[in-house]
Amino acid sequence: MLTYELKKSPGVPLYEALYRCIRGDILSGKLAPGTKLPSKRALAQNLEVSKITVEGAYDQLLAEGYIRSREKVGYFVEEIDRLPPASVPPIREQLPAQVPVDLTGTGTEKFPFSVWSRLQREVMLDYGEKLLLPLHNQGTLELRRAIAKHLSDFRGMTVDPRNILVGAGTDFLYNLLIQLLGRDKIYAVEDPGYDKIRRIYAAGGVECVSAAMDGYGVIPEKLGAARVLHISPAHHFPTGLVTPVGRRQELLRWARQRDGYIIEDDYDSEFRFDAHPKPTMQSLDHSGRVVYMNTFSKTLAPSIRISYMVLPTEMMEAFREKLGFYSCTVSSFEQYTLARFLDSGHFEKHINRMRKFYRTRRNRVLEILDRSPYADRMTIREEDAGLHFLVTVDTELTDEALVARCAEAGIRVRALSQYYHTAVPESGRHTLVVNYASVREEQLEAALAQI
Amino acid sequence: MLTYELKKSPGVPLYEALYRCIRGDILSGKLAPGTKLPSKRALAQNLEVSKITVEGAYDQLLAEGYIRSREKVGYFVEEIDRLPPASVPPIREQLPAQVPVDLTGTGTEKFPFSVWSRLQREVMLDYGEKLLLPLHNQGTLELRRAIAKHLSDFRGMTVDPRNILVGAGTDFLYNLLIQLLGRDKIYAVEDPGYDKIRRIYAAGGVECVSAAMDGYGVIPEKLGAARVLHISPAHHFPTGLVTPVGRRQELLRWARQRDGYIIEDDYDSEFRFDAHPKPTMQSLDHSGRVVYMNTFSKTLAPSIRISYMVLPTEMMEAFREKLGFYSCTVSSFEQYTLARFLDSGHFEKHINRMRKFYRTRRNRVLEILDRSPYADRMTIREEDAGLHFLVTVDTELTDEALVARCAEAGIRVRALSQYYHTAVPESGRHTLVVNYASVREEQLEAALAQI
Numbered sequence: 001m002l003t004y005e006l007k008k009s010p011g012v013p014l015y016e017a018l019y020r021c022i023r024g025d026i027l028s029g030k031l032a033p034g035t036k037l038p039s040k041r042a043l044a045q046n047l048e049v050s051k052i053t054v055e056g057a058y059d060q061l062l063a064e065g066y067i068r069s070r071e072k073v074g075y076f077v078e079e080i081d082r083l084p085p086a087s088v089p090p091i092r093e094q095l096p097a098q099v100p101v102d103l104t105g106t107g108t109e110k111f112p113f114s115v116w117s118r119l120q121r122e123v124m125l126d127y128g129e130k131l132l133l134p135l136h137n138q139g140t141l142e143l144r145r146a147i148a149k150h151l152s153d154f155r156g157m158t159v160d161p162r163n164i165l166v167g168a169g170t171d172f173l174y175n176l177l178i179q180l181l182g183r184d185k186i187y188a189v190e191d192p193g194y195d196k197i198r199r200i201y202a203a204g205g206v207e208c209v210s211a212a213m214d215g216y217g218v219i220p221e222k223l224g225a226a227r228v229l230h231i232s233p234a235h236h237f238p239t240g241l242v243t244p245v246g247r248r249q250e251l252l253r254w255a256r257q258r259d260g261y262i263i264e265d266d267y268d269s270e271f272r273f274d275a276h277p278k279p280t281m282q283s284l285d286h287s288g289r290v291v292y293m294n295t296f297s298k299t300l301a302p303s304i305r306i307s308y309m310v311l312p313t314e315m316m317e318a319f320r321e322k323l324g325f326y327s328c329t330v331s332s333f334e335q336y337t338l339a340r341f342l343d344s345g346h347f348e349k350h351i352n353r354m355r356k357f358y359r360t361r362r363n364r365v366l367e368i369l370d371r372s373p374y375a376d377r378m379t380i381r382e383e384d385a386g387l388h389f390l391v392t393v394d395t396e397l398t399d400e401a402l403v404a405r406c407a408e409a410g411i412r413v414r415a416l417s418q419y420y421h422t423a424v425p426e427s428g429r430h431t432l433v434v435n436y437a438s439v440r441e442e443q444l445e446a447a448l449a450q451i
Numbered sequence: 452m453l454t455y456e457l458k459k460s461p462g463v464p465l466y467e468a469l470y471r472c473i474r475g476d477i478l479s480g481k482l483a484p485g486t487k488l489p490s491k492r493a494l495a496q497n498l499e500v501s502k503i504t505v506e507g508a509y510d511q512l513l514a515e516g517y518i519r520s521r522e523k524v525g526y527f528v529e530e531i532d533r534l535p536p537a538s539v540p541p542i543r544e545q546l547p548a549q550v551p552v553d554l555t556g557t558g559t560e561k562f563p564f565s566v567w568s569r570l571q572r573e574v575m576l577d578y579g580e581k582l583l584l585p586l587h588n589q590g591t592l593e594l595r596r597a598i599a600k601h602l603s604d605f606r607g608m609t610v611d612p613r614n615i616l617v618g619a620g621t622d623f624l625y626n627l628l629i630q631l632l633g634r635d636k637i638y639a640v641e642d643p644g645y646d647k648i649r650r651i652y653a654a655g656g657v658e659c660v661s662a663a664m665d666g667y668g669v670i671p672e673k674l675g676a677a678r679v680l681h682i683s684p685a686h687h688f689p690t691g692l693v694t695p696v697g698r699r700q701e702l703l704r705w706a707r708q709r710d711g712y713i714i715e716d717d718y719d720s721e722f723r724f725d726a727h728p729k730p731t732m733q734s735l736d737h738s739g740r741v742v743y744m745n746t747f748s749k750t751l752a753p754s755i756r757i758s759y760m761v762l763p764t765e766m767m768e769a770f771r772e773k774l775g776f777y778s779c780t781v782s783s784f785e786q787y788t789l790a791r792f793l794d795s796g797h798f799e800k801h802i803n804r805m806r807k808f809y810r811t812r813r814n815r816v817l818e819i820l821d822r823s824p825y826a827d828r829m830t831i832r833e834e835d836a837g838l839h840f841l842v843t844v845d846t847e848l849t850d851e852a853l854v855a856r857c858a859e860a861g862i863r864v865r866a867l868s869q870y871y872h873t874a875v876p877e878s879g880r881h882t883l884v885v886n887y888a889s890v891r892e893e894q895l896e897a898a899l900a901q902i
Contacts, residue, residue, distance in 0.1 A: 012604075020607060023730070065697035078697075111583050117575045120784075124568045132562050132752035153463075156471055168619035168756065168780035175626055179654045196776045203630045203774060205656050246516040246529075279474070301583035303783035305619065323654060325647045329619035332754035333571075334782055 001038055001046050014049060015056025022057060026066050026077055037067060037075040110353055111301055115346050116337065123336040131336070135328040139166025139308070143335045146342035147308055153348070155269065157283050157292070159310050165319065168305040168329035170265075170295050171200055176326070177291065177309075178204040180319055181228055181261055188226035190218060192419035192428065194237050197230060197265075210421050217243030220254035227258060232265040233281055235272070238419050238433040240382025240390060248281050255289035266294045270351050271358060271387055288312030296338065299351060306330050306338055358387060358437065365436045365444065372448045387437040390416060393430050402432070409450040410443075452489055452497050465500060466507025473508060477517050477528055488518060488526040561804055562752055566797050567788065574787040582787070586779040590617025590759070594786045597793035598759055604799070606720065608734050608743070614767050619756040619780035621716075621746050622651055627777070628742065628760075629655040631770055632679055632712055639677035641669060643870035643879065645688050648681060648716075661872050668694030671705035678709060683716040684732055686723070689870050689884040691833025691841060699732050706740040717745045721802050722809060722838055739763030747789065750802060757781050757789055809838060809888065816887045816895065823899045838888040841867060844881050853883070860901040861894075 004021040006014055025031040037043070040058060044051040058075055061067045067075045124131070138144065144161035151157040167173045178187075178201065187201050191210035201208040211229060212222040218231055229251065233243035243251075255262050264281045282292035295307035311319060341347050369378060369391065377394040395402060399415035406413050416431040417424040455472040457465055476482040488494070491509060495502040509526060512518045518526050575582070589595065595612035602608040618624045629638075629652065638652045642661035652659040662680060663673040669682055680702065684694035694702075706713050715732045733743035746758035762770060792798050820829060820842065828845040846853060850866035857864050867882040868875040 027735070063695070065695050065700075111580075113575060113579065117572060120571050120575075121568060124564060124571075128564065129562075132754055134753040168623070168782075169778050171777050172619070172623055172780055179656075183656055199776050205630075205634055244514075244516055249516075284478070297778075301783075302585040302778075303583055305778070305780055305782045325650050326622050327620050327748075327753075327756070329623055329756055329780060331619075331756045331782075331785055332752075334785065 002043060003046060006047060006049065013056070015053045015060070018047070018049070018053060019057040019060045022061060023066055026061075031077045033077050033079040035077040037077070039074060110350070110357055112346060112350055116341065119337045119340045119344075119346075120333070123333065123340065127332075127336055131332045133332075135330075135332055135335070137324065137326055137328045138162075138164060139328055139330065140332065140335045140339065143339040143342075144308075146339040150342050150347065151310070154351075155266075155280055155283075157280055157310075159282075159292075160313075163310050163313060163316050164308055165311060165316070166306065166308045166328065166330055166335065168307070169297065170267075170293060170307045171196075172329055173293060173307055173309050174200045175204050176319070176323065177263065178206055179323055180315060185227035185260075186225050187228045187230065188218075188223055189230045190232070190236060191421045192238060192416065193421070195419070195421070198421065201230075213239075213241070215241070216247040217241060218247075218251060220250050223254060223258075227260045228263065229255070229260065230263040230265060232267060234266050234269045234278060237267075238388065238390070238414075238416055240388070242278060245278065245284070248278075248284055252281065252285055252287075252289060256287050261289055261291065263291045263293060266292060268298050268387060269294070270299050271355055282310060285312075288314045291315065299347075299354070304334070306334060361439070361441070362389070362436055364441050365434070365439060368441060368445050368448065374448075374451070381431075388433055388435040391432045391434055393432065395430055397430075399429060399431075402430070405451060406432070410447045411451075453494060454497060457498060457500065464507070466504045466511070469498070469500070469504060469508040470511045473512060474517055477512075482528045484528050484530040486528040488528070490525060561801070561808055563797060563801055567792065570788045570791045570795075570797075571784070574784060574791065578783075578787055582783045584783075586781075586783055586786070588775065588777055588779045589613075589615060590779055590781065591783065591786045591790065594790040594793075595759075597790040601793050601798065602761070605802075606717075606731055606734075608731055608761075610733075610743075610761050611764075614761050614764060615759055616762060616767070616770065617757065617759045617779065617781055617786065619758070620748065621718075621744060621758045622647075623780055624744060624758055624760050625651045626655050627770075627774065628714065629657055630774055631766060636678035636711075637676050638679045638681060639669075639674055640681045641683070641687060642872045643689060643867065644872070646870070646872075649872065652681075664690075664692070666692070667698040668692060669698075669702060671701050674705060674709075678711045679714065680706070680711065681714040681716060683718060685717050685720045685729060688718075689839065689841070689865075689867055691839070693729060696729065696735070699729075699735055703732065703736055703738075703740060707738050712740055712742065714742045714744060717743060719749050719838060720745070721750050722806055733761060736763075739765045742766065750798075750805070755785070757785060812890070812892070813840070813887055815892050816885070816890060819892060819896050819899065825899075825902070832882075839884055839886040842883045842885055844883065846881055848881075850880060850882075853881070856902060857883070861898045862902075 002022065002025075004018065006017045006021070022031070022037075031037075037058070038046070040051050040054040044054045047054075058067065062069060062075075066078055068078050069075050141161060143166055144164040147164055147166075148159045148161045151159050165173070165176070167176065174197070183204075183206050186207045186209055188209050188211040189198050189201065190213060192213075198208050209224065209226055211218045211226070211231070213219065213236075217233060217236065218229065223229065231243070231251070233248055233251075235242060251262060254260065262281060262285075266280060280292060282290045284290075290312065292310040293307070294309075296304055297307065366380060369375065369380070372378075374393070379392040379394075381390040381392065393402060397405065399417045403413060403415050403418075413432050413434065416428050416433055419433070420428055453473065453476075455469065457468045457472070473482070473488075482488075488509070489497070491502050491505040495505045498505075509518065513520060513526075517529055519529050520526050592612060594617055595615040598615055598617075599610045599612045602610050616624070616627075618627065625648070634655075634657050637658045637660055639660050639662040640649050640652065641664060643664075649659050660675065660677055662669045662677070662682070664670065664687075668684060668687065669680065674680065682694070682702070684699055684702075686693060702713060705711065713732060713736075717731060731743060733741045735741075741763065743761040744758070745760075747755055748758065817831060820826065820831070823829075825844070830843040830845075832841040832843065844853060848856065850868045854864060854866050854869075864883050864885065867879050867884055870884070871879055
């Protein structure tokens with residue numbers, strides 16, 4: 001006779017618990033196909049439950065095809081297609097390893113918790129039900145207006161909020177761009193560069209090639225058959241190069257002549273320390289060839305997933321026609337909160353505070369390097385922008401050995417050569433990329449002494 | 452002489468304002484290539500600004516290649532590649548049209564604002580800096596654990612949090628699945644079905660075919676060359692069909708034999724009104740063939756963009772290996788808030804309240820239909836689950852005319868036949884799909900009287 005210990009648990013009626021036990025036995029094979037089940041009355045007595053409970057369980061098993069009923073004979077286990085449960089190998093949760101000095105991370109200092117929290121509350125109170133309505137798939141008009149104003153104030157850009165598309169991170173936006181521009185085109189990315197961008201294009205199903213660079217940026221003549229170019233002219237990662245206006249114009253000409261497109265990744269333009277920011281390529285473009293892209297994950301925190309792009313009008317119309325079925329990926333609560341954060345001037349204050357904070361930290365890190373025993377063997381480059389600089393080391397060590405030596409002393413750092421996809425030129429060797437955003441100065445000093 | 456009205460504006464130094472004016476004139480062609488600019492001193496006098504201001508502007512123009520300097524002669528406008536600004540056609544903001552009775556929408560009643568707001572505050576206070584750290588790309592462990600527990604309690608599923616992947620909406624997750632399963636496979640979707648799913652697959656670059664259905668669900672023998680099957684066995688949209696366990700087993704057998712995959716879209720399983728929910732296909736699968744998918748956009752609000760999928764272990768490992776570079780798309784703030792909402796039992800309470808609320812509304816809508824002059828010409832079907840049912844109308848009108856007649860009376864509703872991708876069978880005609888989630892009962896009654 002079937003015997004189960006039926007535990008009462010909240011939300012699960014007794015018949016359901018019994019049903020699950022029997023189903024489990026059928027699926028595991030303990031109850032073989034063709035087996036006759038006990039009568040309802042007998043099973044009810046055996047389990048000390050009411051007959052109605054057994055009836056409920058049998059009915060459900062019948063309804064789902066686990067058993068069948070033969071009139072006046074009883075209930076029989078059905079021929080169910082089953083397999084033994086696969087032994088599930090345990091998966092490791094990949095947690096970032098802790099190192100004393102991380103020169104590869106991003107910083108999150110100075111996030112204005114109390115302001116953000118207050119704005120969240122205000123948004124809940126002020127918007128109420130409106131927060132729950134389906135979102136415009138480009139993002140709320142409030143946030144797009146706030147972004148347009150920010151771009152005007154900070155980057156001198158003239159942007160219509162209707163040309164802005166908000167999304168949960170640039171990864172997602174790149175995927176949309178592939179679908180919008182098409183998989184029949186070849187995409188070029190900077191080399192050296194941020195490997196993730198290349199991987200996203202590859203995963204998106206497009207051919208991705210290296211764009212050769214010289215001291216001014218990507219070389220238009222060497223773009224070959226590429227039709228889409230992904231660049232960060234304001235501050236190339238990892239070299240720190242700023243593309244001058246002349247080259248920007250040449251690249252725009254390339255785009256027009258090739259019927260091509262330029263994706264302008266302006267990812268850390270807020271953290272420039274020099275006085276004269278260059279105009280964006282989006283501002284220089286008058287023929288609908290430039291997609292401007294930026295993110296709040298760099299300026300607020302990597303865990304805040306709000307990015308956006310500014311599409312030329314024709315491309316935005318194509319998006320609406322071809323991809324208008326997509327839903328917006330950023331929740332209304334955060335969109336409205338960020339819009340207020342921008343409109344109230346808190347973002348500007350935050351950026352100014354961060355810029356000051358990072359400038360101080362950069363100077364402290366530079367001082368520490370300058371005081372270190374290896375100072376005369378190091379040359380610092382491109383320290384004026386973004387949150388990283390380059391250190392070229394006069395050494396016989398290979399780059400792998402150099403990085404390993406730092407790791408031994410507890411310093412996580414990457415070599416410039418690790419960012420090359422094709423052959424590394426001589427100028428790309430013996431150079432470390434120092435992201436100082438998340439570094440603790442005391443620890444850096446201690447670690448340097450250990451090398 | 453160049454004359455500009457230089458307005459002081461906060462954050463923009465005067466030299467910058469002047470630089471922008473001159474740059475604008477160069478780009479627009481007002482200042483032709485080769486034009487000699489006034490001397491710094493002369494321009495400073497003319498504009499009544501300091502010479503340092505003009506110097507700052509000229510330096511920036513020089514640095515960016517807009518002008519060049521000929522020693523002891525002066526400054527000249529460079530040959531800049533430019534085009535007249537394209538006339539930007541105004542874009543319409545597409546706002547959803549207002550209709551008195553919308554039978555196509557989703558509902559947002561009863562959202563627990565005060566609880567959500569309190570949890571948001573708690574999360575800010577309790578997590579602090581931790582909120583700012585880079586996210587695990589599958590989502591925070593807290594949220595994945597809470598989801599696994601919810602799936603166990605509500606769906607009887609045994610799910611390891613390590614197999615859960617959280618994303619900003621199912622649209623994004625479908626795109627990940629395409630990249631994970633590959634574009635070389637043929638994907639089959641239910642016909643009739645939710646057209647958006649087909650469009651997303653098409654935009655993702657895969658061949659998408661119709662899966663033929665009978666009264667039990669998708670027919671495995673008719674899946675042809677398809678290798679991936681996207682279905683909603685718990686409640687097919689729009690017919691309301693529930694796939695019985697026998698057919699589920701057949702489909703699982705199909706997947707194993709075909710080396711195929713089943714994407715189980717469990718999108719509105721929380722809103723079933725009958726007592727006996729069927730087990731999910733994920734629970735029946737022991738060979739890693741089923742991806743389970745669900746969303747909180749249906750149960751909380753369409754503007755809350757949190758969905759998730761449960762991947763078989765092998766697929767999760769493939770995700771980590773091939774697509775591990777992707778960042779999580781849901782901000783930490785909302786992930787932690789939702790985790791607490793689930794863990795504290797508020798989600799369960801919310802669902803119960805919603806289920807009761809919708810059951811009452813459904814009954815009221817059914818009553819109204821029953822009282823209407825056309826009651827004897829209507830047959831109601833599949834009213835036990837989800838937030839919609841079917842009404843078959845005994846009429847000579849074509850479906851287009853029927854929908855248009857409703858629209859005239861202020862009722863937005865779609866016909867079942869509009870959800871077919873291939874030929875509509877006779878059983879699919881003269882039938883309306885009634886989403887009652889967002890309907891106002893009084894307005895429905897008034898509108899029905901007008902038909």
